[in-house]
Amino acid sequence: MCDVYTLPDFTVRVRRSLRRKLRFILENGGKCCYCDRSLHEDLDTVLLASVDHLVPLAAGKPNHARGPNVKLSCMACNLLKSSASAYSIDHARRIIQQRRTLCKFWLAIVTAEQQCLLPAPVSREAER
Numbered sequence: 001m002c003d004v005y006t007l008p009d010f011t012v013r014v015r016r017s018l019r020r021k022l023r024f025i026l027e028n029g030g031k032c033c034y035c036d037r038s039l040h041e042d043l044d045t046v047l048l049a050s051v052d053h054l055v056p057l058a059a060g061k062p063n064h065a066r067g068p069n070v071k072l073s074c075m076a077c078n079l080l081k082s083s084a085s086a087y088s089i090d091h092a093r094r095i096i097q098q099r100r101t102l103c104k105f106w107l108a109i110v111t112a113e114q115q116c117l118l119p120a121p122v123s124r125e126a127e128r
Contacts, residue, residue, distance in 0.1 A: 018046065021046060021049060022040065022046060024049075024051065024072065025039050025040050025046065025049050025072060026040065028071070028072035029072070031072070032049075032072065032073045032074040032077055033052075033071045033072055033073055033089055034071075034073055034074075034077040034081070034089070034092060034093050034096050035074060035076075035077055035096070037074045037077075039072065039074060045074075048074055048075040048076075049072060049073075049074065049075075050072075050073055050074070050075050050078045051070055051071070051072065051073075052070075052071045052072070052073040052077070052078045052081060053069050053070060053071075054068070054069050054070075054071055054085075054086050054087075054088075054089070054092060055069055055085050055086070055087075056083045056084075056085060058083055059083075059085050071089070071092075077096050080095075080096045080099040080100055080103070081095055081096050081099075082099075
């Protein structure tokens with residue numbers, strides 16, 4: 001059951017958040033600065049758009065809503081870059097590409113391991 005008192009507040013917060021995010025997306029060309037993925041096609045891509053700091057806040061860079069340190073990225077690129085400090089967009093792209101390659105490698109290994117752990121399918125002839 002839905003709490004009727006929280007629904008209007010949620011609606012206002014979501015609308016405000018989407019408006020702010022969409023404005024940021026459109027102001028920054030509508031594409032991930034690292035992989036050029038479009039980030040304004042539908043609700044899912046808008047929700048997956050994220051703000052990335054070229055030099056992470058943990059490295060001591062001031063948090064400004066705009067400026068050369070703040071970039072528009074897709075969630076995948078932002079997660080792959082993680083807390084790596086990059087001195088340029090090209091440097092960040094190289095970091096992301098290296099990590100993407102490594103993740104593909106590890107995903108293939110984990111997938112193969114999972115396949116080995118699954119029980120072998122039983123043939124119909126063996127059941128008889």
